[in-house]
Amino acid sequence: MSVAPHADLHRVTVHMTDHILGSLRDCKLETPLRKRRSRISITNQFSAKRQRISEAIGSIDVSAGAEQRQELADINAEPRADRFIATRPEALFPMNTTPRTNRMAKTFGLTDDRLLHFIDTTNTTPDNKMLASLRRSVSQLFYSPPVVHQTSAVAHLGKRRQFILALDGPGIPQDPWAYPLSWSSTNVIAVACGHDVYYQDLDTRQIAHLCNLPRPSLGRIRALMFEPRGLHAVLGTTTGSVQVWDAASRRRVRSWPNTDWMSISTLAWRSCSRLIAIGKADGCIALLDVRASDEAHKRRGHRGGVHATQWSHDERFLVSADAHGTIHLWDARNMSTRVGKMKHDSPVKAVAWCPWKPDLLATGGTYPDGRIHIWSTSQLANTLSPAPVETIQTHSSVYSLQWSPHSRELLSTHGFAWHTRDRLPDVPETAASPYTNSISVHAFPTCRRLVSVTAHTGTVSQSCLGPDGTMVFTICYREEAMKMWKVWGQREEAERRESSFDKFSIR
Structure with missing residues (x-):
């Protein structure tokens, strides 16, 4: 009889447990899901502990739900790796998932170089930076910078790029084909202003x-x-009219009357004699001797007005150029003989003979040619119309040329520049260019432009080389001004070694 109460108590307990479990199964209230942990958390595992129920109602085994959550955790969780091992993903924030987040990141400055990007170097190939630095150091070891010679225009005009002296010339001819400026061998500069000539x-x-x-x-x-x-x-x-004046005594030495009333466009004085070559507007070339009052010779060889005449340094040839771009070479011993003919596609005013190679002649054309041709008179034995040895394309009007007596360089003065087109219009369209109203220096024989300096606000119509071969005077008829430039340097003379024969003399 004493056991019955315990048996009844056991039945009551089982009955209550079944009643509670049944009510739980019948109840369809949804249990709220546990929030997934943020991926930013330091730990990389989800909790898999078994849930416990109060002992008053017994323990309920929910191991199946735990296994399901463990599978979800394994699929979506981050790799289970230590944070100190260098195999982490590139970024924890998916900044480029949508265009909106990308725009917001750029707005707040969270992209580009503001994020620290981790680079895994454990599995990459060996870096070539060391080899590149070694190659760079070796190349610098054997690299020698280009040596600028002291006589080059790069060492003088390229560094200073400013004129040394400026002079006013009111009343100079408003004509780009005129020659109102001259520089004597005694360092006297003269300029023609209207009806007067002044010199300094x-x-x-x-x-x-x-x-x-x-x-x-x-x-x-x-x-x-x-x-x-x-x-x-x-x-x-x-x-x-042609006149010769002595600048020292300021008196007129000789004059020739204007027989045909043709304008004198250019003059060339032969140094070994008192002979003057004159180019006229009708294409005629006349020779005048200072000792005679009549013309020594007259030759009509050009169809257009003569714009340039110049004797070669060895005085074997006389070059003349006209308004049609035709260039004639004349034999100095017999002016009736033409020994060569060259051609430009535009009027030619700029001509210059090379002082250190007398057979080289440089000529420059204006619009629409814009080229500098370098000819060799040594080719005249094969043909009367030689091809240019070198050509420099400037796409600008060339009005004067000067060879340097100290270095292998050629100076040119320019007017306006134009656009490069297959067919140029009759009316030029100006364009911005380093050659516009500038003095430029080119290397020979590479023809590479070394330096260009804007000399005036208008056309640089003429240039004169100084007696020492380093200074150049330029003139602009629009400004009515002249400027002197330091372009080249003189070559240093090597010291002569004293010989043993200089110490003794034979009597």
Whole structure:
């Protein structure tokens, strides 16, 4: 009888347990899901502990639910790796998942170089930076920078890029084909201003008036040139009158009347004699001897007006160029013989003979040619129309050329520049260019442009080389001004070694 109460208590307990479990099964209330942990958390595992129920109602085994959650955790969780091992993903934030997040990240500055990107170097190939640095150091070891010679324009005009002296020339001819400027071998610069000629001694800086054309019939001075050695100056006028003046005594030495009234466009004085070559607007070339009052020779070889004449340094040839781009070479011993003919596609004013290689001749064309041709007279034995040895394309008008006597360089002065097209219009369209109104220096024989400096605000119509071969005077008729530039340097003379024969003499 004593056991019955315990048996009844056991039945009551089992009955209550079944009742509770049944009510739990019948109840369809949804249990709230556990929130997934953020992926930013330091730990990489989800908790898999078995849930416990109070002992009052017994224990309920929910191991199946735990296994299901463990599978979900294994699928979506991060790799189970230690945080100190270098195999982490590139970024924990998916910044580029949508365009909106990408825009927001760029707005707040969270992209590009503001994020620290981890780079795993454990599984990559060996870096080639060391080899690249070694190659760079070896190349720097054997690299020698280009040596700029002291006579080159790069060492002088390229560094200073400013004129040394500026002079005013009111009343100079408003004509780009005129020659109103001349520089003598005694360092005297002269300029033609209308009916007057003024000159300045650059050593003493004294300015003096040389001459004046009193009669209007004599015209205006269009061309002026000093003799190669001395202070005699020859001038030509727009009415065809030619006069020779002595700058030291300021008196007229010789004059020739204007017989045909043709404008004098260019002058060239032969240094070994008193002979002057004159180019006229009708295409005629005349030779005048200072010792005679008549013309020594007259030759009509051009169809257009002559814009340039110049004797070669060895005085074997005379070159002349005209408004049609035709260039003629004349034999100095017999002016009736033409020994060569060259051609440009535009009027030619710029001509220059090379001082250290007398057979080289440089010519430059204006619009629409814009080229600098370098010819060799040694090819005249094979043909009367040689091909240029070198060509420099500038796409700008070339008005004067000067060879350097100290280095293998060529100076050119320019006017406006134009756009490069297959067919150029009759009216030029100007364009921005380093050659515009500039003085430029080119290397020979590479023809590479070394330096360009804007000299004036208008066309640089003429240039004169100084007696020492380092200075250049330029003139601009629009500005009515002249400027002197330091372009080249003189070559240092090597010291002569004293010989043993200098110490003794034979008597």
